[in-house]
Amino acid sequence: MNDTASGKDVGAPVRAAAALAISMVLGPGRTLDAALADSRVQQLGASSPAATQALVYGSLRFGLRLVAAVQTLLARPWEQQAPELRGLLLLGLYQLEYGDVPPHAAVSTVVGAARLIGQAKAAGFVNAVLRRYQRERVELLARADAVLANAKAHPQWLVNAFQRDWRRGIEPMLEANNEQPPLWLRANRRRISAADLADRLTRAGHEVSLCEFAPDALRLALPVDVRHLPEFVDGLCSVQDAAAQLAVPFLGMSAGHRVLDACAAPGGKTGHLLEADVELSGLVAVEFDSSRASRINSNLVRLGLKADLRVADASRTKDWWDGVPFDRILLDVPCSGTGVIRRHPDIKWLRRPNDIATLAAKQRALLAALWPLLAPGGRLVYVSCSVLRAENADLIAGFLAGDHGAVDVTAQVTAQTASLPEAPGPGPGYALLPGAKDTDGFFYACLERS
Ligand SMILES: C[S@@+](CC[C@H](N)C(=O)[O-])C[C@H]1O[C@@H](n2cnc3c(N)ncnc32)[C@H](O)[C@@H]1O
Missing domain, CATH: 1.10.940.10 (NusB-like)
Structure with missing residues (x-):
């Protein structure tokens, strides 16, 4: 080389x-x-x-x-x-x-x-x-x-799992997993729009395109080290895949809402929640890994933002919750990362088939523990960067079948977002497969408490 x-x-x-x-x-x-x-x-x-x-x-x-x-x-x-x-x-x-x-x-x-x-x-x-x-x-x-x-x-067990979940058409996903990912940025809309940031970067010689469905996202054709990008250093933008930027529009926050960002580190979505042009009554971010939690702080300092950060196990609500319900909950679960293999090719070597059931059990426990913290009429958005149904649609279907008063409103929510890629399979929730629009693979389920 x-x-x-x-x-x-x-x-x-x-x-x-x-x-x-x-x-x-x-x-x-x-x-x-x-x-x-x-x-x-x-x-x-x-x-x-x-x-x-x-x-x-x-x-x-x-x-x-x-x-x-x-x-x-x-x-x-x-x-x-x-x-x-x-x-x-x-x-x-x-x-x-x-x-x-x-x-x-x-x-x-x-x-x-x-x-x-x-x-x-x-x-x-x-x-x-x-x-x-x-x-x-x-x-x-x-x-x-x-x-x-x-x-x-790819490992054989993972291809088997993809085939079981997505039947036909897994080859484009496998190929996308082997590509070098582009650099997606998120404009800090409190300071600059995606279009203005794109103009500025274009004038500085970058080849930039906007995203048709994530309003704050822009894609750099040639990745750069963002530490040398003045717009990044000055807090005008952050690095975040366009698919990950859907959490904020899907939450549908309004002025006065109290918001919980559970499983928050390194704070990519915490920053986006705070940049949204909405005067929240508060944002509580919970993360149990203290070294990762410190990255939330450094990211927020760069963006000039502040959150109420609690280092705790989100599922042990007695340890950190003050009893005041949340209007919106973002639950970005720890997952297999099978939607972000192009960014982390080590996943192909490190993940084991048994990990999936273990992760799904953790995800279910987090969802069950946090659901009661949601105010009646409130919305919880469950997010993962997995493309396996066991961590996504199957898990949500199991939750909806329980006696939780949960309603899946994902279809109504996604219908309000223009130009989203078509969902690759039946719900509940909404999945984006890697490579569909040059994004990572993600899963979202928008659940409301009746
Ligand atoms: C998918 S990452 C979150 C990414 C983050 N939301 C962002 O956008 O930057 C999941 C995070 O959850 C944390 N985590 C896992 N289990 C947790 C638990 N029980 N309570 C709190 N945090 C947890 C992990 O340490 C990890 O930082």
């Missing part, structure tokens, strides 16, 4: 950083963000953090296809190989198949990287596997690609 900033080959240390980060995801199961933030990874990749990141994302995005192809070349199954070896192999295979350096350089720099991460003994093995892959890649890939999950680099 060439470092596009310098035009120079970034060499073995960056490969070593990338292989190490990949091995941390594949071995101990660290998240991609945590692996990239590791001090050894940062040290080795210091000459080009962007190139390190690109190699790690690419390898994890397409790796399951490559592993399926190379499996027959290994004496022991892939999972039984040492994590560092898997990191080196995956990186080498990714470079050979998708990289932009000549094959001999792809192989030799990965072999050099092996030495830098203390895997000198493995260098010969890595070299041999990569060279054999180079010679036999056409047949190896043809055999692997005969299976849809391999061809689209």
